[in-house]
C-alpha cells in the first residue's frame with residue numbers, strides 16, 4: 057500500500073512514521089508528480105491556510121480531487137480536516153472542498169490551546185482513543201452522507217464520508233495506530249474494487 061502524506065507544512069513526519077509502522081510505503085509529497093500511483097493521501101495538521109495555499113501553488117489540488125473521485129481514501133487531521141471541508145465558518149476560500157461538512161476553526165478557544173481527551177470511537181472498538189487537540193477545529197454541521205465517528209463534549213470531532221476520513225485531533229501524535237489502520241483498510245478496499 058503506497059500512501060502519500062502532503063508534506064508542504066505541518067506534522068507530516070509523524071504520519072509517515074505511523075503508516076510505516078503499519079507496513080505501508082509512506083512517502084512525502086511536495087508536488088503533483090509525487091501523487092502519482094499512490095493508493096491514498098494524508099493531509100496533516102499544521103496551518104490550514106498555509107497548507108491550502110501551498111497545495112494550490114504546487115498544483116496538488118486537482119490531483120487529490122481526482123483521487124477522491126476515483127474512490128481512493130483521503131485522511132485529513134486537524135488543519136487537514138479544514139483543507140478537506142466544503143465549508144469553513146467565516147471564510148470564503150475553501151481548499152479541496154471535498155467533504156460535506158462545515159468546520160469551525162480554533163473552536164476550543166485560546167485558553168484551551170491544547171489538551172488531551174480519551175474519546176469513545178465505536179468504529180475502532182471498545183478501548184477509548186487518546187486524542188490530542190492542538191488549536192483544534194470542530195465540525196459544526198454535517199451533510200446526510202457523513203457518518204459521525206466521535207464527539208467530544210457534544211462537538212463532532214471525527215467523521216467519515218465514504219472514502220474521506222477526518223479528525224479534529226492529531227492521531228499521529230500518540231502511539232495508538234487504530235485510526236491509521238482504519239484508513240489503510242479503506243485503501244485496501246479501494247484497491248480491491
Ligand code: GLN
Nearest residue numbers: 101102103104134135190
Ligand atoms: N487551527 C489550525 C488551522 O486553522 C489547525 C491546528 C492544527 O492543525 N493543529 O489551520
